[in-house]
């Protein structure tokens with residue numbers, strides 16, 4: 001399993017922790033998992049499994065004595081040594097996710113940690129070993145086998161085989177106090193209720209039982225939460241499950257999976273939200289995930305009381321007020337390359353389809369009209385393609401179009417390397433005059449609003465084709481509609497619109513609707529399964545790198561700093577206005593706080609400075625708070 005390293009130690013007067021096993025350290029109930037193995041071929045397997053699960057629930061909720069429930073379940077199981085061995089073999093894979101994240105806590109504090117379970121030593125042993133817990137700190141039942149390897153019962157001398165087994169076992173050990181019991185079941189709660197432990201945490205990451213939660217001193221929905229509540233310096237400075245992420249616009253589940261696996265709390269919504277709804281939804285949210293339809297305005301940001309980062313799970317970031325985000329210290333990320341290929345393929349397909357008039361021919365066929373004719377139907381080979389905006393998409397399109405035999409011209413505001421035989425033109429008008437197909441791939445910056453209108457259409461070749469798969473506001477659609485109607489253009493394919501519906505249930509309207517020779521698609525240039533999954537993975541990774549270690553690589557509005565994981569240090573992250581004197585003040589405050597600096601990075605852009613300081617872990621925590629007061633501070637956080 002992918003366990004991580006870190007530095008988490010308890011101090012001398014820290015409690016002794018006693019952890020339950022099933023549905024706490026592992027996400028399974030041992031007896032139910034064994035039933036899957038031992039009853040695989042039994043004709044009445046389902047009945048028996050249901051009975052076993054029912055007995056487990058009764059015992060875990062305190063409705064049936066544990067010893068009684070264990071005996072009855074073993075009788076139903078028909079268990080053999082090989083079944084037990086098979087489960088022990090895969091038990092590491094069943095470890096609870098937050099336990100995997102905090103393996104260091106176990107390793108470093110093994111002397112003050114016990115695993116106590118009504119389950120079986122043989123199954124627990126491999127995970128205990130992985131967590132560095134010695135065999136004499138594993139308190140569990142021992143199975144008894146007959147000569148043929150059949151399980152005949154458990155060692156009855158062990159108190160864990162009987163009622164009140166857990167309190168009895170703890171008491172017999174005479175452990176130092178305080179003792180903290182952590183588990184999901186009633187028999188764990190009983191340890192505290194009987195006085196054998198000082199505190200009881202209902203562990204709810206796998207299952208939450210109301211009756212157990214009710215009597216618990218506190219609820220721990222993950223190991224991080226437990227360590228935070230106990231004041232133990234955990235894997236992270238703040239429990240990740242308290243960091244709320246809101247992902248809008250049907251972001252691919254791979255992102256949710258990745259972020260949840262890393263311990264964060266993720267909520268999702270299918271559509272985009274309008275400004276007022278977003279203002280409501282963003283309260284308490286630390287990370288917002290969007291696509292092209294959600295506009296993050298200054299007004300929205302004014303209500304974002306916890307926001308640390310925004311991820312655009314797409315290429316475009318024109319829907320986000322990047323400067324306002326920077327002013328609030330909110331980092332913005334996107335996925336600049338993950339759907340490039342999908343857009344390029346669609347653009348090429350649309351060109352071919354338009355050259356052959358496929359859309360209109362197909363519509364006629366659906367009306368029962370057979371119109372076999374070569375008139376007006378052309379190959380793309382040998383035609384001139386004019387690409388406006390030679391960035392990631394434009395340049396890749398250039399290469400593939402040349403491979404289809406097209407001649408490529410491009411126009412870009414910036415210097416761009418011409419790929420293959422593509423030729424850069426200095427004036428847009430030259431490109432318009434020469435191209436048989438004109439395609440737009442500029443970014444969505446505000447200045448690009450309506451850059452393509454009546455004048456530009458008038459300068460295109462008569463009968464040329466036009467594509468816009470970039471952004472809706474770039475083109476004057478009324479002018480486009482007129483250019484098609486007048487026959488100036490031979491056809492148009494449009495994927496993006498100045499006004500787009502926020503959800504699939506909202507209506508769509510445009511002057512282009514119903515026009516012959518016009519192909520309309522609902523902003524799906526980047527909507528392929530491959531692209532959406534790739535975007536999800538890329539953007540989620542950027543977010544995790546930022547949240548977990550302060551790395552701003554690929555951030556589009558803060559200085560980019562690439563950072564390694566924080567090990568053997570605490571990391572201070574200070575975002576400030578780029579104004580004179582901040583760094584000097586910061587270093588003065590650091591020295592007053594008695595901090596030993598292990599490493600420091602500073603990067604600035606014209607608006608913002610970002611300082612990352614790794615320090616020795618011994619320092620005055622209160623004094624560090626002074627860093628927040630330094631004039632010009634925008635955001636300050638700590639990681640360890």
Ligand SMILES: NC(=O)c1ccc[n+]([C@@H]2O[C@H](COP(=O)([O-])OP(=O)(O)OC[C@H]3O[C@@H](n4cnc5c(N)ncnc54)[C@H](O)[C@@H]3O)[C@@H](O)[C@H]2O)c1
Pocket residue numbers: 315316317336339340343388389390391392393394411412413414416441442443444448451469470471495496523524525526527
């Ligand atoms: N339809 C979709 O689903 C979809 C999917 C992905 C991207 N997009 C959009 O496609 C566009 C291109 O994406 P990209 O990844 O290639 O962006 P990019 O930033 O890599 O490239 C944009 C290029 O346009 C140039 N440019 C900007 N304004 C210009 C102007 N007025 N005239 C000439 N050149 C100009 C820039 O210098 C840059 O080279 C963006 O608008 C993006 O939002 C749409």
Ligand SMILES: O=C(O)[C@H](O)COP(=O)(O)O
Pocket residue numbers: 291292293313314315316317339523524526527
């Ligand atoms: O910017 C982009 O990547 C595209 O416009 C795709 O946007 P979408 O994720 O909303 O489809």
